[in-house]
Amino acid sequence: MAAPPETVRVVDRDAAAAVAGLDALDTPTVTRTPLWRRALGATVPPVLTLVVVIVAWQALWASALFPEFKLPAPGTVAEQFGEIVVDGSIWSITWTSVGRAVVGFLVAVAIATPLGLLVAKVAFVRTAIGPLLSGMQSLPSVAWVPAAVLWFGLTDATIYFVVLLGSVPSIANGLVSGIDQVPPILGRVGDVMGAGRLASARLILLPAALPGYLAGCKQGWAFAWRSLMAAEIIATSPQLGVGLGAYLKQGSDVNNIAGVISAIVLILIVGVGIELLVFKPLERRVLQTRGLAAPV
Amino acid sequence: MTATLDRTQVAPTRPAAQLTGVAKVFGTGAGAVTALTGVDLRVEPGEFVCLLGASGCGKTTLLNLLAGLDRPTRGTVDVATDRPAVMFQEPALLPWLTAVRNVELPLRLAGVGRSNRRGTANELLELVRLDGQARKRPHELSGGMRQRVALARALAATTVDTTSGDAEKGGRLMLMDEPFAALDAITRDVLQGELERVWRATGTAVVFVTHDVREAVRLGQRVVLLSSRPGTVVREWDLTGTADRRALTGEITDHLREVISTHGRAA
Ligand SMILES: Nc1ncnc2c1ncn2[C@@H]1O[C@H](COP(=O)(O)OP(=O)(O)O)[C@@H](O)[C@H]1O
Ligand SMILES: [Mg+2]
Numbered sequence A: 001m002a003a004p005p006e007t008v009r010v011v012d013r014d015a016a017a018a019v020a021g022l023d024a025l026d027t028p029t030v031t032r033t034p035l036w037r038r039a040l041g042a043t044v045p046p047v048l049t050l051v052v053v054i055v056a057w058q059a060l061w062a063s064a065l066f067p068e069f070k071l072p073a074p075g076t077v078a079e080q081f082g083e084i085v086v087d088g089s090i091w092s093i094t095w096t097s098v099g100r101a102v103v104g105f106l107v108a109v110a111i112a113t114p115l116g117l118l119v120a121k122v123a124f125v126r127t128a129i130g131p132l133l134s135g136m137q138s139l140p141s142v143a144w145v146p147a148a149v150l151w152f153g154l155t156d157a158t159i160y161f162v163v164l165l166g167s168v169p170s171i172a173n174g175l176v177s178g179i180d181q182v183p184p185i186l187g188r189v190g191d192v193m194g195a196g197r198l199a200s201a202r203l204i205l206l207p208a209a210l211p212g213y214l215a216g217c218k219q220g221w222a223f224a225w226r227s228l229m230a231a232e233i234i235a236t237s238p239q240l241g242v243g244l245g246a247y248l249k250q251g252s253d254v255n256n257i258a259g260v261i262s263a264i265v266l267i268l269i270v271g272v273g274i275e276l277l278v279f280k281p282l283e284r285r286v287l288q289t290r291g292l293a294a295p296v
Numbered sequence B: 001m002t003a004t005l006d007r008t009q010v011a012p013t014r015p016a017a018q019l020t021g022v023a024k025v026f027g028t029g030a031g032a033v034t035a036l037t038g039v040d041l042r043v044e045p046g047e048f049v050c051l052l053g054a055s056g057c058g059k060t061t062l063l064n065l066l067a068g069l070d071r072p073t074r075g076t077v078d079v080a081t082d083r084p085a086v087m088f089q090e091p092a093l094l095p096w097l098t099a100v101r102n103v104e105l106p107l108r109l110a111g112v113g114r115s116n117r118r119g120t121a122n123e124l125l126e127l128v129r130l131d132g133q134a135r136k137r138p139h140e141l142s143g144g145m146r147q148r149v150a151l152a153r154a155l156a157a158t159t160v161d162t163t164s165g166d167a168e169k170g171g172r173l174m175l176m177d178e179p180f181a182a183l184d185a186i187t188r189d190v191l192q193g194e195l196e197r198v199w200r201a202t203g204t205a206v207v208f209v210t211h212d213v214r215e216a217v218r219l220g221q222r223v224v225l226l227s228s229r230p231g232t233v234v235r236e237w238d239l240t241g242t243a244d245r246r247a248l249t250g251e252i253t254d255h256l257r258e259v260i261s262t263h264g265r266a267a
Helices: A006-026 A035-062 A074-086 A089-121 A123-138 A141-152 A156-180 A184-192 A197-234 A244-253 A257-289 B002-013 B059-067 B099-109 B114-127 B143-159 B185-202 B213-219 B245-266
Strands: B017-026 B033-043 B048-052 B074-079 B085-087 B173-177 B205-210 B222-226 B233-238
Touching (some): A006 B143, A006 B185, A035 A074, A089 A244, A089 A257, A123 A156, A141 A197, A156 A197, B017 B059, B033 B233, B048 B213, B059 B074, B059 B173, B205 B213, B233 B245
Parallel strands (some): B048 B222, B173 B205
């Protein structure tokens, strides 16, 4: 083939330059803050909050407005905390609860995912159980504890039943809204490329619904955790072992306020810890690859 | 001898797409909307045809028929390739995939192997001058760059055809539904030039829908003017060998005005 004439080459070079210039002008710029600044920015404010809370607590205690058995000093709670750390019971207590929550949550994911898909994709299922699923989400799962105790006795089944009823609706609803929020144009992209239903679901629909699904999972975890605590506080028995809820109940039974507060602090630490270590990084990654959250 | 002659004469005349007496009615009874009626249109292999018309005249409906997404109420639609590529007004890229993986998508859906599709996708990105941006995600690209990724993806789609395969380039067809309408004027101007270059390089037949007369006249070898409600072909202009495109722009604009004004009088 003959080389293109000089004019064609010049025109093409000009076009290439114009395109390159436009690209340089239009490309969104991202400024990244260094890691240590990000870490500092993320940790300093909550640590400050914690310090303020403890100082206020200490001041309130020192004012002696409340009797000791209602409001212990921060130091007393720390001592109680130290005790269970030293005798090692903190690990078994925490693990009993976390293990249950994790198993319950995973089972909930396994149930809620196909359920959510059905509700999102089958019109009849949506009208039939969609409202029920939303309603269940606003029903506090504590309400199920007495019934579950009557049905299953003081067994693990009771606890898992309550956990599942707490978290399945959140996860399923998250998936449904994730699917509902997929821009219809993405489905059309698959259609014009001749994608079948299965390929379209796997390559387009499900990845597109991931942010909503993940938000549902995060909420589902929180609901699993709080349902578990409710169940453990109400349904206590020797064969159930001592989880965080039972530990809290024990403290309350013997009027040990420091024990009760230690338990609450532990419940909080686990809840926040899982959120920070598992869900936040996952969600951040998913949103960032989609350009949905500003890289901080 | 005659057989050989027949083949050389018949084979190239199979159009890339042909509509004959096509009508499209949405709904039935009193609420029925006639979007298209009596549309005849023939697109030769490698030809660049611009469909021009006011909004609501059935341009998108016509493209959907060509794309096989919808069936005509009357008439026949004949498209040489079984998989024409479609480009929309929005880039419609998958936001979680990098540019190169977006371009690979049609190949992936067609079952092309990993290394083959990566090779094709990289070539096409180079063709649209985005070879340096292959690993960026859509949100890291400008609007014009995204639309070029979409162009590369559409081109990738034209390379997969289960019936005729790669050999028969003549069947390739790209359907574009106002692809530059959402871009700013400068970017649009540059991309029009880029599309022209890519079209010449690939030899794909293009049906390009627009409501912008200047865009139609700049890009098209043929401009087809559609009327509105119901949409039908009012007039065609063959632009090959037209020296004075500016004068023609004026002429077509006048016709378009006339078509639009009839609706004001009817109402
Ligand atoms: N799915 C549909 N159902 C009913 N009417 C439709 C549908 N799609 C398009 N129409 C009607 O058909 C006409 C042409 O629409 P369209 O092809 O989108 O026009 P354009 O792309 O030229 O703006 C419009 O009057 C529109 O309201
Ligand atoms: Mg349209």
